[in-house]
Amino acid sequence: MPSSSPDWSALRADFPILDQQVHGHPLVYFDNAATSQKPRAVVDALVRYYERDNANVHRGIHELSNRSTNAFEAARERTRKFLNACSTEEIIFTRGTTEGINLIANAWGGKFIKAGDVILLTEMEHHSNIVPWQMLAERTGAKLRYVPITGDEGLLDLDKLDSLLTPEVKLFAMVHISNALGTLNPVADLCARARRLGITTLVDGAQSAGHMMVDVQAIGCDFYAFSGHKICGPTGIGALYGRKEVLENTPPWHGGGEMIATVDYFKSTWNTLPHKFEAGTPDISGPIGLHAALDYLDAIGRENIFRHDLEMASYAYQRLSELKGVRLFGPKGERGGLVSFLLDDVHAHDVVTIADRYGVALRGGHHCTQPLMKKLGVPSTARASFYFYNTKAEVDRFIEVVREIQKFFGT
Amino acid sequence: MNDDLNDLYQEVILEHAKSPRNFKVLPDANRVAHGTNPLCGDNYTVYLVMDGDVVKDASFQGSGCAISKASASLLTSIIKGKTRADVEALFGKVHDMVTTGHADDSMGKLAAFAGVHKFPARVKCAILSWHAAKAAVAGGGTVSTEGDEPKAE
Ligand SMILES: Cc1ncc(COP(=O)(O)O)c(C=O)c1O
Numbered sequence: 001m002p003s004s005s006p007d008w009s010a011l012r013a014d015f016p017i018l019d020q021q022v023h024g025h026p027l028v029y030f031d032n033a034a035t036s037q038k039p040r041a042v043v044d045a046l047v048r049y050y051e052r053d054n055a056n057v058h059r060g061i062h063e064l065s066n067r068s069t070n071a072f073e074a075a076r077e078r079t080r081k082f083l084n085a086c087s088t089e090e091i092i093f094t095r096g097t098t099e100g101i102n103l104i105a106n107a108w109g110g111k112f113i114k115a116g117d118v119i120l121l122t123e124m125e126h127h128s129n130i131v132p133w134q135m136l137a138e139r140t141g142a143k144l145r146y147v148p149i150t151g152d153e154g155l156l157d158l159d160k161l162d163s164l165l166t167p168e169v170k171l172f173a174m175v176h177i178s179n180a181l182g183t184l185n186p187v188a189d190l191c192a193r194a195r196r197l198g199i200t201t202l203v204d205g206a207q208s209a210g211h212m213m214v215d216v217q218a219i220g221c222d223f224y225a226f227s228g229h230k231i232c233g234p235t236g237i238g239a240l241y242g243r244k245e246v247l248e249n250t251p252p253w254h255g256g257g258e259m260i261a262t263v264d265y266f267k268s269t270w271n272t273l274p275h276k277f278e279a280g281t282p283d284i285s286g287p288i289g290l291h292a293a294l295d296y297l298d299a300i301g302r303e304n305i306f307r308h309d310l311e312m313a314s315y316a317y318q319r320l321s322e323l324k325g326v327r328l329f330g331p332k333g334e335r336g337g338l339v340s341f342l343l344d345d346v347h348a349h350d351v352v353t354i355a356d357r358y359g360v361a362l363r364g365g366h367h368c369t370q371p372l373m374k375k376l377g378v379p380s381t382a383r384a385s386f387y388f389y390n391t392k393a394e395v396d397r398f399i400e401v402v403r404e405i406q407k408f409f410g411t
Numbered sequence: 412m413n414d415d416l417n418d419l420y421q422e423v424i425l426e427h428a429k430s431p432r433n434f435k436v437l438p439d440a441n442r443v444a445h446g447t448n449p450l451c452g453d454n455y456t457v458y459l460v461m462d463g464d465v466v467k468d469a470s471f472q473g474s475g476c477a478i479s480k481a482s483a484s485l486l487t488s489i490i491k492g493k494t495r496a497d498v499e500a501l502f503g504k505v506h507d508m509v510t511t512g513h514a515d516d517s518m519g520k521l522a523a524f525a526g527v528h529k530f531p532a533r534v535k536c537a538i539l540s541w542h543a544a545k546a547a548v549a550g551g552g553t554v555s556t557e558g559d560e561p562k563a564e
Pocket residue numbers: 033034095096097098099126128129175177178179204206207227368564
């Protein structure tokens with residue numbers, strides 16, 4: 001059971017990477033929305049696997065192959081539990097969120113999306129939840145449509161939703177927590193409204209998995225995709241949840257070994273779920289590292305993490321709003337653990353370059369949300385994004401550095 | 412302020428970023444090239460009036476960071492009166508300078524950009540408008556820094 005109030009500073013000791021100087025200053029790592037750091041437990045799990053158990057999965061009969069197959073499938077069960085999916089048949093391992101969405105756009109979209117159909121997205125989507133649908137629309141003659149946002153505060157304009165959910169809409173794909181704004185979208189409500197109209201739903205969980213409790217049954221989505229590397233896991237592994245009934249009707253995407261039941265020179269039949277969607281030798285160490293990461297997060301407690309991240313973001317938002325010449329993006333109230341901002345007359349890249357020289361790792365740019373930036377009328381923003389190992393003292397340091405940057409540019 | 416930062420954000424650069432020269436559209440431009448840096452969203456258009464091989468007038472429009480804006484400002488000031496071959500040669504020198512830090516005496520004010528080499532992620536900012544200018548003297552078009560530098564997002 002997660003402790004009611006974790007000892008946050010003690011957790012930092014699990015992340016050796018945080019204890020270093022960058023350009024002569026203590027590292028303040030505020031680029032967690034891009035990728036998180038990895039605790040020792042995850043690194044150790046990878047080493048243990050490669051030093052003791054490494055073998056290919058599913059096809060072997062020998063001991064090492066049994067061990068690696070068991071560890072691989074145990075990771076699937078752990079991921080099922082993490083998302084509260086009904087069955088491991090609903091958990092497909094992917095390279096990450098991007099691959100999960102592409103799988104759906106190609107396999108499900110290729111079968112179910114036709115000319116004239118509408119794919120509904122929101123104006124705050126990451127490129128990975130726009131481009132695969134554009135490619136699908138290009139192939140099929142379907143159209144894209146967007147739920148608008150309400151300006152800098154970056155909330156979905158839900159008054160417009162009913163008029164957008166017309167009978168042509170076949171899929172509604174939405175981000176759970178926006179990586180550019182921090183907006184936490186009411187996905188359960190959105191999915192319920194879509195579902196009543198028979199519309200399939202996909203939730204981009206890249207910023208919500210591992211940052212809050214996620215229960216795919218309570219959300220009521222058909223698909224939910226996330227990336228392990230953003231939540232203490234290794235890079236190159238993620239998972240896609242798909243509701244069983246929907247996955248059963250979805251043809252495979254990639255063909256090859258493992259995804260087949262029988263192969264004839266001219267015709268093949270498919271393996272059962274979820275293997276039908278996992279062609280070829282998978283990333284094996286990835287799920288094993290992910291398993292360790294999910295155990296680590298749940299020992300802290302995801303509600304605790306959500307509260308901590310929100311506290312960091314609210315504090316940073318408040319401190320920034322006290323400064324002159326700062327434009328803030330995203331909601332004022334409940335939000336994910338990040339703050340997007342701009343300083344008057346200073347480009348985000350200059351902010352990030354200078355902050356880096358003070359040891360503060362930020363991100364500046366369009367955050368893979370170019371259409372959103374255009375909508376907000378800015379070329380880019382600077383972003384500080386937090387995770388449970390960040391501290392208020394680090395936010396104070398960040399604010400000091402922002403003041404330095406303003407002085408440097410005489411603003 | 413840290414020394415490397417002072418090298419990067421030299422007085423000349425900060426001043427040009429704040430009050431860019433030739434920051435306008437040239438209505439009688441006969442060469443136009445567009446330079447984008449897709450990862451950063453930096454976006455500039457370089458306008459040239461060319462008489463044969465010679466740049467008679469130059470200007471730019473667009474948005475980006477202090478480095479890219481100052482670079483475009485200095486570039487459009489310096490290439491007036493130069494030939495296509497001069498601009499291409501200067502492109503090579505600027506490219507060498509921002510990647511190695513070596514500036515010879517002929518670089519004049521452009522030497523302010525030598526400090527960029529300590530900031531590999533910012534090289535593409537300094538060189539963006541030069542790519543556009545090189546394309547413009549050669550006839551115009553669109554250039555992108557994508558592929559020039561390692562990506563990250
Ligand atoms: C909201 C959102 N969606 C999708 C992605 C893509 O994730 P990945 O690059 O791990 O596939 C990201 C990562 O930046 C993200 O923040």
